[in-house]
Amino acid sequence: MPRRIYLDHAATTPVDPEVVQAMLPYFSERFGNASSLHRFGREAHEALEAARRSVAELIGAEEREIVFTSGGTESDNLAIKGLVLAQGKKPGGPHVVTSRVEHPAVLESCRYLESLGFQVEYLPVNREGLVDLAMLEKAISPATVLVTIQHANNEIGTVQPLEEIGEIAREKGVLFHTDAVQSVGKIPVDVKRMNVNMLSLSSHKIHGPKGVGALYVQGNLAPMPLLHGGGHEKNLRSGTENIPGIVGLGKAAELAAQRMEKDRKYLTGLRDRLIRGILEGLPKSWLNGHPTQRLPHNAHFGFAGIEGEALILGLDEKGIAASTGSACSSKKSEPSHILRALGLNDVEARGSLRLTLGRENTEEEVDYAVEAVCEVVCRLREMSPLWEEPIIKRQLT
Amino acid sequence: MYSEKVMEHFRNPRNMGEIPDADGVGRVGNPVCGDLMTIYIKVKDGRLEDVKFKTFGCGAAIATSSMVTEMAKGKTLEEALRISKMDVAQALGGLPPIKMHCSNLAADGLHAAIADYQKKQQSRK
Numbered sequence: 001m002p003r004r005i006y007l008d009h010a011a012t013t014p015v016d017p018e019v020v021q022a023m024l025p026y027f028s029e030r031f032g033n034a035s036s037l038h039r040f041g042r043e044a045h046e047a048l049e050a051a052r053r054s055v056a057e058l059i060g061a062e063e064r065e066i067v068f069t070s071g072g073t074e075s076d077n078l079a080i081k082g083l084v085l086a087q088g089k090k091p092g093g094p095h096v097v098t099s100r101v102e103h104p105a106v107l108e109s110c111r112y113l114e115s116l117g118f119q120v121e122y123l124p125v126n127r128e129g130l131v132d133l134a135m136l137e138k139a140i141s142p143a144t145v146l147v148t149i150q151h152a153n154n155e156i157g158t159v160q161p162l163e164e165i166g167e168i169a170r171e172k173g174v175l176f177h178t179d180a181v182q183s184v185g186k187i188p189v190d191v192k193r194m195n196v197n198m199l200s201l202s203s204h205k206i207h208g209p210k211g212v213g214a215l216y217v218q219g220n221l222a223p224m225p226l227l228h229g230g231g232h233e234k235n236l237r238s239g240t241e242n243i244p245g246i247v248g249l250g251k252a253a254e255l256a257a258q259r260m261e262k263d264r265k266y267l268t269g270l271r272d273r274l275i276r277g278i279l280e281g282l283p284k285s286w287l288n289g290h291p292t293q294r295l296p297h298n299a300h301f302g303f304a305g306i307e308g309e310a311l312i313l314g315l316d317e318k319g320i321a322a323s324t325g326s327a328c329s330s331k332k333s334e335p336s337h338i339l340r341a342l343g344l345n346d347v348e349a350r351g352s353l354r355l356t357l358g359r360e361n362t363e364e365e366v367d368y369a370v371e372a373v374c375e376v377v378c379r380l381r382e383m384s385p386l387w388e389e390p391i392i393k394r395q396l397t
Numbered sequence: 398m399y400s401e402k403v404m405e406h407f408r409n410p411r412n413m414g415e416i417p418d419a420d421g422v423g424r425v426g427n428p429v430c431g432d433l434m435t436i437y438i439k440v441k442d443g444r445l446e447d448v449k450f451k452t453f454g455c456g457a458a459i460a461t462s463s464m465v466t467e468m469a470k471g472k473t474l475e476e477a478l479r480i481s482k483m484d485v486a487q488a489l490g491g492l493p494p495i496k497m498h499c500s501n502l503a504a505d506g507l508h509a510a511i512a513d514y515q516k517k518q519q520s521r522k
Binding site for chain 2: 305306307309310313314317335346347350382383384385386387
């Protein structure tokens with residue numbers, strides 16, 4: 001069988017076998033509706049609440065502050081649209097502050113609010129992808145009701161200083177939501193210490209199943225629900241709970257909490273080996289995002305003279321699964337809004353590659369990937385009219 | 398997303414490279430849009446004796462470049478001018494809709510190279 005190396009863990013992760021085992025009984029044996037009064041219902045309800053505990057523990061929240069959703073996108077929509085719409089329209093506002101490098105689930109929720117007449121400010125970021133805290137402070141006006149800034153970027157892996165952003169929001173008396181889909185389970189997240197009022201997370205990024213996520217909603221905050229119905233999840237998200245999925249998320253959260261420190265060290269080592277190998281192997285290549293304030297499993301590169309999609313195809317031929325940026329945008333042809341926000345020009349933003357590692361990757365796979373990337377980039381540069389220098393074939397060591 | 402034929406041309410592009418003493422050169426596309434290609438032609442007795450390409454772009458851009466060189470080689474200028482974008486896409490077993498207009502530039506590149514050759518012939522007279 002040809003080699004298959006999965007280096008696209010920011011897109012999604014394989015479900016952990018322990019998670020699958022935990023989920024299985026809830027499809028047919030314990031299939032009850034968590035709202036039912038009988039034994040079947042109680043079993044489901046207990047499983048639901050146990051999962052809620054595991055998720056709450058992973059992010060330092062109270063159990064009652066976790067709302068299960070269908071995933072990161074729904075969590076972002078519920079937090080942003082729900083919170084702002086619950087405020088109602090006030091003269092001169094309300095106003096939302098976000099950044100230019102958010103996930104489309106946040107950006108499009110904000111654009112929808114704009115279409116309803118709300119004001120949104122999109123903060124720029126620096127070359128490393130960090131939001132300028134002084135600018136954030138200045139952007140918050142008396143009309144501001146919500147700041148929504150991601151914890152870690154889905155393409156370039158830059159980690160924002162959440163504690164400091166939370167502190168600014170607290171001082172200014174505005175609510176703070178963060179999309180932590182990429183960071184939860186990978187690096188420590190503590191909603192109390194970070195002064196976060198709402199936080200989105202997703203199951204399938206942490207070796208759980210797809211189609212389930214959660215929103216942390218602090219204390220008595222009450223965003224307007226997107227789904228009206230039977231009043232599930234404290235009336236914030238109606239609809240019979242996806243018990244197998246939620247049990248899977250609970251187990252994934254539990255495993256992530258146990259493994260985080262070890263995985264983080266391991267992945268950081270692999271990541272740095274990958275970055276070193278590729279940057280040393282190829283001239284006119286660079287790392288996008290922050291050199292140190294980045295997710296432990298994310299390496300994002302730029303290569304002069306080539307186009308990213310061709311690189312992904314070439315790597316796929318060698319058995320390596322990678323992406324140019326987010327999986328969501330890989331079928332669109334516009335350059336990434338995130339790379340443009342870093343100040344890269346259109347051509348620089350084209351030649352990008354995101355490699356995101358997972359706990360099952362090995363050093364040997366990383367070395368193979370370094371060789372493969374260097375080989376494919378050289379091949380594409382040979383073909384490229386934008387590359388006028390001699391191709392230096394990397395010496396195998 | 399791509400046909401096996403596209404992938405085959407992507408893997409093994411035909412006629413890749415430059416012709417240093419080309420009789421005509423056509424450069425089309427724009428790197429800002431993600432695709433840029435240069436087609437080189439060598440003309441002998443009204444026929445395309447050699448056709449080569451260099452391309453910056455996605456898999457479709459590379460495959461269409463490769464395909465157009467293969468289709469054009471040996472043809473008369475008139476025949477080569479009749480090769481359309483549609484012909485190239487069809488010869489590749491089709492292209493995804495989003496690639497049809499943005500990356501299917503190879504026929505334009507070939508036509509531009511022929512126009513360049515004809516212009517040079519004109520100025521020689």
